[in-house]
Each structure stands twice: as C-alpha cells, then as structure tokens.
Amino acid sequence: MRNYGPIDDFTVFELYPDIQLTHDNIEHYRALAERKLVINRCGACGTWIYPHRPMCPECWSWNVKPEEISGFGKVFMFTLLYHERDPGSATREPLPVAAVELVEQKGLRYLSRIVNCRPEDIRHDMLVRLTWIEIGNLEWPAFEPIPGLGSDARG
C-alpha cells in the first residue's frame, strides 16, 4: 500500500507508464493515485466533461478544472469480458466492465469494473457506488452495488 499525499508530475508518470498522460488527464490520474475520482468540470457553466477535453463542449469555455465526484451512479450498460490471461492472476472471469452513468450529470459515463456482485446479478440501472480495487500495486476505481439497493434487495 502506498503512502498517500501530494504527488508530483514525475511520480504520476512513474505510476502510470502505460497511460498516455496529457495536460487534460494528468489531474485525473494524480487523483487516482490519491484514491480520489475526479473529472473535469467547466468553471463557467458547470458541465462535467468526460472523456477529458481542454474546452467545455457546451459553452466553449477554457476554464476547465478537475473536481471530485460523489461516487454514486447507475449501470448504463455493461459487458462481461472473457479473455485468456495470466493463470496466476487473481482476476477471475468473466470480468464485468460497465459504463456507469454518474449522478452528477445525465450522459456522464465512466468506464469501470463492477465488483462485489455476481456477474449474473448485474442489471441495467442498478444503483452503484465507487469503491477501489488493487491491480498491480495500484488502486483503481470500480463500482459495487449499494447494499440494500442492489440485487440482494429482492424479497
């Protein structure tokens, strides 16, 4: 487990060697390393902008800054990935991957893993919340059913 604290640019590049870091997304990854999920937001009109872009698509403002999201959303769509991988990996198949529509804005969808839920229990519009999973010594955002509101709530 890493020691969380202020992380400089050099460290962000070191932590995510496989990611093409840009001026537009580096704050997103810096925040991930601090176990926070931030998404760029327009400072002029409040629109959340994802995938990350330097300019607001609604009002054309360049005043775009990262802001932490609440972590709540619902499953907009999902797929179960079956893929031959390292047999020593802790990852089990199938791997549920979803576009989670965040409560912050209609159409604001974050691609992520669904965890703590049997793949066959994942449903469209299922309410989920942010959690974190460790992959390769890094923590990554994932989403899990909200207790009492997910598939366990039936009956």
Ligand SMILES: [Zn+2]
């Ligand atoms: Zn705007």
